Amino acid sequence: MKSLAPLCNLLLMIMVSIWTVLLWDPALLALLLALELGLLAVAGQLGKLAKALFGLFMVAMFFAAIQLPFDVAVATAVASGLKMMVMTVAVLLMLATTRLPSLTAALVRQVRIPYEYAFMFTSALRFMPDFIAESHAVREAQVCRGYVHSKNPLKRIVAYAASVEPMVLRAITRSDTMAMSLELRGFGSVNRTFSQQIAFQTRDYLMVGFLALVTAAVIVCR
Amino acid sequence: MLEITEVSFSYPGQAPALNKVSLTIAAGDFIGLAGRNGSGKTTLTRLMVGLAKPSAGQVILDGKPTRECGPKVMARSIGYVFQNPDRQIFRDTVATEVAYGPEQMEWGEAERRQAVAEALAMTGLTEVAEAYPRGLPRSVRQRIAIASALALRPRLLILDEPTSGQDAVEKNQLMQLLGTLNRQGIGVILVTHDMELLLEHTRRTVVLHRGQKVYDGPTGALFADPARDVTVWGLRVPDAAAIAAKITSLNEPVQSMAELADRLKESLEEKTDEEPGAPL
Numbered sequence: 001m002k003s004l005a006p007l008c009n010l011l012l013m014i015m016v017s018i019w020t021v022l023l024w025d026p027a028l029l030a031l032l033l034a035l036e037l038g039l040l041a042v043a044g045q046l047g048k049l050a051k052a053l054f055g056l057f058m059v060a061m062f063f064a065a066i067q068l069p070f071d072v073a074v075a076t077a078v079a080s081g082l083k084m085m086v087m088t089v090a091v092l093l094m095l096a097t098t099r100l101p102s103l104t105a106a107l108v109r110q111v112r113i114p115y116e117y118a119f120m121f122t123s124a125l126r127f128m129p130d131f132i133a134e135s136h137a138v139r140e141a142q143v144c145r146g147y148v149h150s151k152n153p154l155k156r157i158v159a160y161a162a163s164v165e166p167m168v169l170r171a172i173t174r175s176d177t178m179a180m181s182l183e184l185r186g187f188g189s190v191n192r193t194f195s196q197q198i199a200f201q202t203r204d205y206l207m208v209g210f211l212a213l214v215t216a217a218v219i220v221c222r
Numbered sequence: 223m224l225e226i227t228e229v230s231f232s233y234p235g236q237a238p239a240l241n242k243v244s245l246t247i248a249a250g251d252f253i254g255l256a257g258r259n260g261s262g263k264t265t266l267t268r269l270m271v272g273l274a275k276p277s278a279g280q281v282i283l284d285g286k287p288t289r290e291c292g293p294k295v296m297a298r299s300i301g302y303v304f305q306n307p308d309r310q311i312f313r314d315t316v317a318t319e320v321a322y323g324p325e326q327m328e329w330g331e332a333e334r335r336q337a338v339a340e341a342l343a344m345t346g347l348t349e350v351a352e353a354y355p356r357g358l359p360r361s362v363r364q365r366i367a368i369a370s371a372l373a374l375r376p377r378l379l380i381l382d383e384p385t386s387g388q389d390a391v392e393k394n395q396l397m398q399l400l401g402t403l404n405r406q407g408i409g410v411i412l413v414t415h416d417m418e419l420l421l422e423h424t425r426r427t428v429v430l431h432r433g434q435k436v437y438d439g440p441t442g443a444l445f446a447d448p449a450r451d452v453t454v455w456g457l458r459v460p461d462a463a464a465i466a467a468k469i470t471s472l473n474e475p476v477q478s479m480a481e482l483a484d485r486l487k488e489s490l491e492e493k494t495d496e497e498p499g500a501p502l
């Protein structure tokens with residue numbers, strides 16, 4: 001997937017999300033998830049993301065479990081948990097295999113999205129790992145002052161303030177600094193250029209054809 | 223008080239960050255921890271406070287292994303002050319910010335108030351107790367972080383680059399504060415790249431290089447031996463030590479420029495007393 005064009009990777013993510021919305025069979029959704037995990041493994045990212053994927057799996061299971069007391073069928077509850085997981089892994093797959101500057105270039109030159117919006121989108125994605133690292137550091141700082149996870153959900157929500165507030169305040173400070181830095185480096189120039197190679201190759205056209213076929217099949221089956 | 227025996231640690235998929243490091247820290251020590259970036263300093267301090275567990279070896283506090291102790295338990299004995307105070311400050315007043323730790327420990331109201339008052343007094347923050355912490359200068363916010371650690375009445379304080387982002391006056395004030403705390407019996411471990419601070423304020427220095435302890439001894443002696451090239455460990459010889467090393471009449475290592483000036487003055491006065499009228 002790293003050798004695919006950024007727009008092709010983006011299309012793959014969108015198509016997988018569409019299939020996920022249309023499918024309700026837990027077996028098919030599980031197959032889709034297995035395919036995604038296989039692709040992550042091929043891209044050499046499965047080990048790095050193992051912890052995050054496990055956390056995601058736990059959230060998906062929780063999401064499925066909370067539906068059961070409301071007379072939702074087990075298959076439907078499992079399918080909704082899987083849908084959440086498949087969609088999130090699709091985003092992770094795209095992020096793990098696409099360079100963000102290339103994605104920005106593709107959005108601007110091929111999708112014709114104004115640069116400011118494309119930049120905003122990719123910047124938000126680019127900050128996610130930083131935000132996770134920051135939340136980890138903030139949590140550690142509070143743990144050293146005696147912060148512990150309470151088993152009581154209400155207490156836990158209140159305790160989250162100790163981590164969330166410093167994180168949000170630091171994120172605001174950081175975004176201010178970044179905005180200044182961007183302005184000082186000429187952000188907003190009218191005739192900006194891109195150095196990234198984003199043109200479609202044969203393999204990209206083949207992938208788009210494959211995606212179109214599967215999407216059509218999914219729609220017909222529905 | 224704290225004993226580290228043959229401790230090793232590796233981050234997943236990386237070379238060992240620490241390799242069989244042993245260290246004994248007595249109550250009331252004032253230790254500098256130095257070494258180039260990535261040498262294992264922060265990893266070692268994280269092991270001390272229980273933020274990470276050693277892959278081999280032991281961290282022993284007061285004779286008891288700490289493997290099963292989390293940071294909450296360790297925080298009662300060892301306070302940790304992070305480089306950036308903004309990572310922890312989240313409350314509306316300095317006093318409530320400092321009170322966070324005692325609240326987490328579920329101390330009673332009276333004990334909590336006393337601990338906060340003591341911590342604020344020790345760090346000279348009593349006058350700003352009701353101020354909004356984020357509106358205060360960086361040096362004061364760093365003091366708030368120190369007060370927050372002190373509120374749990376630790377016997378050892380670990381500070382990771384506490385002087386970063388501070389001017390010379392603020393650095394000096396912070397080091398004076400640490401000296402005062404140390405004289406009150408609180409041990410200090412100072413992680414720093416500032417060799418002048420290291421030489422002037424710490425009695426003992428531990429140097430890590432590629433995850434191994436390469437020096438553990440008096441700070442003055444670290445820089446006084448001309449045969450020892452500390453630059454290979456990412457350190458720089460402080461100016462006072464470099465000048466002192468070139469003056470053979472100064473037999474003992476010096477700790478600061480001020481001490482060097484005093485001793486040079488004494489030396490020159492002795493010389494002129496011995497040979498009146500001789501040129502200096």
